Amino acid sequence: MLSCGIVGLPMTGKTTVYNLLTNSGAEVSAFFSGKTTTNTGVADIPDKRVDYLAAVFQPEKTIHAQLEIVDIAGLVRGSSTGAGIGNSFVEDIRHVDALIHVVRAFTDQDIAHADQNIDPMRDVETIDMELLLADLEFVEKRIERINNAKKKTSEQQAELIVLKKIALELEDGKPFYQIDLTAMEQSHLQSYTFLTDKPLILVVNIDENQLIDGNFKGQSDLQKFAADRDIPLLILSAKIEAEIAALEPADQMEFMKDYQISESGVFRLARTVYGLLKLISFFTVGKDEVRAWTIKKGLTASQAAGKIHSDLERGFIRAETVGYDDFIACGSIAKAKDQGLWRLEGRNYPVQDGDIISVRFNV
Ligand SMILES: Nc1nc2c(ncn2[C@@H]2O[C@H](COP(=O)(O)OP(=O)(O)OP(=O)(O)O)[C@@H](O)[C@H]2O)c(=O)[nH]1
Ligand SMILES: [Mg+2]
Known part of the structure; x- marks a missing residue:
């Protein structure tokens, strides 16, 4: 921390x-x-x-x-x-x-x-x-x-x-x-x-x-x-x-x-x-937990996944991602998917402040 x-x-x-x-x-x-x-x-x-x-x-x-x-x-x-x-x-x-x-x-x-x-x-x-x-x-x-x-x-x-x-x-x-x-x-x-x-x-x-x-x-x-x-x-x-x-x-x-x-x-x-510390937040969401994660600006999707758990970085496949504002505009993940705003990002994607992310991984 x-x-x-x-x-x-x-x-x-x-x-x-x-x-x-x-x-x-x-x-x-x-x-x-x-x-x-x-x-x-x-x-x-x-x-x-x-x-x-x-x-x-x-x-x-x-x-x-x-x-x-x-x-x-x-x-x-x-x-x-x-x-x-x-x-x-x-x-x-x-x-x-x-x-x-x-x-x-x-x-x-x-x-x-x-x-x-x-x-x-x-x-x-x-x-x-x-x-x-x-x-x-x-x-x-x-x-x-x-x-x-x-x-x-x-x-x-x-x-x-x-x-x-x-x-x-x-x-x-x-x-x-x-x-x-x-x-x-x-x-x-x-x-x-x-x-x-x-x-x-x-x-x-x-x-x-x-x-x-x-x-x-x-x-x-x-x-x-x-x-x-x-x-x-x-x-x-x-x-x-x-x-x-x-x-x-x-x-x-x-x-x-x-x-x-x-x-x-x-x-x-x-x-x-x-x-001042050039930090941004990305979010994970779900029924058990809504959580903000802190990362340095510029980290990639796989590095950000590593903040959640090292397994997620090691076995990283894709980051399913929707921007916070897009999510708000749609109102739900399902609608965001319908409208093509739910993106599949690769390991080198630079995570943006407010991204809502679900990591697909395999270890
Ligand atoms: N009038 C006034 N008093 C304040 C204010 N802020 C803090 N105090 C008072 O100043 C005293 C010291 O406050 P602290 O927060 O302990 O100050 P500190 O800088 O931590 O002090 P040390 O740890 O001893 O260096 C307390 O009695 C506070 O209630 C303020 O904005 N106005
Ligand atoms: Mg003090």
């Missing part, structure tokens, strides 16, 4: 966002406790198409696409120089596929800010720096480990040269994704991942007044920063969304209308992650 890590300064609403995404009740506290608990959970990716297919097929089980979400404690500034509780727990998100950075814009006298006043742009830069320092520390540890080896293999010697080059660049303030590396150099890094190499989404957590105003202090700077770097920026109020999520469905709609929220920010967030 693909995964996302949530980062940010302390007390920005990370765990509140995590709870919304994963529908769980991890502890949020109004004071900085210094605890470094990491929460791990699974988020269903909301998808109206899945809900519709479930309404049509009335299956026993409906399974949405899923993402793993990892929520760590707030990173503190300057921990590399020994400040506060340190940031070693950031290693809990080294394996994730993307990062969600929750930035505080909300004002609340009762919730202390790590840097006293509200300044989203500064906070984004602070966290960028902490991620970079975490990468530097990671590289330095590997360098030290190789240096401590009694006898270095030629492989290790080559790796050491690459690691030293990266360390110099990181020290210069260059995030990993901007460092030029040859294919040869990259080949020595295959087992490593870097925090400053991961796709990133910025989530600005606003308060009620800012939601009503449609603006927060520093918004245009942040929007320009994100646009220049091609970083998706989402603005939402975690607190209001949490209040809405606690209501009965009928009241939820009412509440959202009041705030002129057309769609839950957490829905938007889940969708943005999906887009």
Whole structure:
């Protein structure tokens, strides 16, 4: 399963966002406790198409696409120089596929800010720096480990040269994704991942007044920063969304209308992650189960079949396929067949977002 890590300064609403995404009740506290608990959970990716297919097929089980979400404690500034509780727990998100950075814009006298006043742009830069320092520390540890080896293999010697080059660049303030590396150099890094190499989404957590105003202090700077770097920026109020999520469905709609929220920010967030990771969904349908499967865009029919079961890839014959929109237009598989919209696709067919697929196979 693909995964996302949530980062940010302390007390920005990370765990509140995590709870919304994963529908769980991890502890949020109004004071900085210094605890470094990491929460791990699974988020269903909301998808109206899945809900519709479930309404049509009335299956026993409906399974949405899923993402793993990892929520760590707030990173503190300057921990590399020994400040506060340190940031070693950031290693809990080294394996994730993307990062969600929750930035505080909300004002609340009762919730202390790590840097006293509200300044989203500064906070984004602070966290960028902490991620970079975490990468530097990671590289330095590997360098030290190789240096401590009694006898270095030629492989290790080559790796050491690459690691030293990266360390110099990181020290210069260059995030990993901007460092030029040859294919040869990259080949020595295959087992490593870097925090400053991961796709990133910025989530600005606003308060009620800012939601009503449609603006927060520093918004245009942040929007320009994100646009220049091609970083998706989402603005939402975690607190209001949490209040809405606690209501009965009928009241939820009412509440959202009041705030002129057309769609839950957490829905938007889940969708943005999906887009950022270049993921698409295909569906399998039936009486027992309607299910969304997540694949990277561009996978072929036989590779997609392999996601369901390795036997389906090995013994792949054909993928019986109908596009979601075609299916909706026809209303049933039988009608789609009548109208020639139910296609037989071969193993190299690139699966499209929304394809409803039934794999013919033989093992
Ligand atoms: N006023 C206001 N308070 C919020 C909002 N989002 C979260 N909070 C409050 O801020 C406090 C911290 O929220 P958390 O979600 O635990 O924040 P966190 O970023 O996970 O904090 P750490 O894990 O300690 O770094 C809680 O009291 C929340 O209720 C918001 O949008 N507005
Ligand atoms: Mg938290």
